[in-house]
Amino acid sequence: LAKTTQPISMDSYEGQEVNITCSHNNIATNDYITWYQQFPSQGPRFIIQGYKTKVTNEVASLFIPADRKSSTLSLPRVSLSDTAVYYCLVGDTMRTGRRALTFGSGTRLQVQP
C-alpha cells in the first residue's frame, strides 16, 4: 500500500513562503496527489491536486518531480490564518482493484507574527 511521510510539524513567520514535502515512494500510475488543510473543529478542506509537474491555484502551488515519489506544497506569504494541519493524500490501488484513501498524520504548521 502506498504510504505518505510528512514532517510532523513546521514553524514559520507571517509573510514567509512555506514548503511542505510529502514522500510517497509507492505511488501508483493512476494516482493523483492531493493536499488538504484542516483547522480545529472543522473538516479538511481541499487545497490542490496534481498528477505531475507543477500545479498552481489562488491558494498554493504543488510541485511534483518526474518520478512522482514526492511532492511539495508551497504556500506563498503565509499569514496567521494559515496555521492548520496539512495532509498529503495519495490514492492506493489495492490488489482487488479497490482504492483506499489514507490520510497520514499530517503536518502541523504554526505561523507566528
Added chain:
Amino acid sequence: DAGVIQSPRHEVTEMGQEVTLRCKPISGHNSLFWYRQTMMRGLELLIYFNNNVPIDDSGMPEDRFSAKMPNASFSTLKIQPSEPRDSAVYFCASGKGAQISKFSYEQYFGPGTRLTVT
C-alpha cells in the same frame, strides 16, 4: 451552493444505544466518503461509495457499523450498539470520484458530527 450537510452536529448517547448519522452530499458528486477522526487514530476512512454502490468498506471497524446510500442525495452511517470507544468526530465527504482513466480524490467535507458515547 450548499456544501455537504451532516446531521446531527452533536450526538450524546449511552452505551448500547443505536446511533444514526446522516449526510447529504453535494449535488452532482458521484462519490461519498465516511471518515472518523480521533486524537489517537487521526482521520480514518470508514467506507466509500461510488454511484451509490459501496466500493471499499475495509475501514469499517466491525459489524456494529453499517452504512447505506439509498440514493445519490442521502447516506447514513449507523452504529448499533454504540460503545464508548466509538466517540469521535464523524465526517462525510463527497467528490467526483472515478473518472475516465484516473480516480480524483478531490473531496468536500461536511462539518462533522461529534459523537459522544457514555
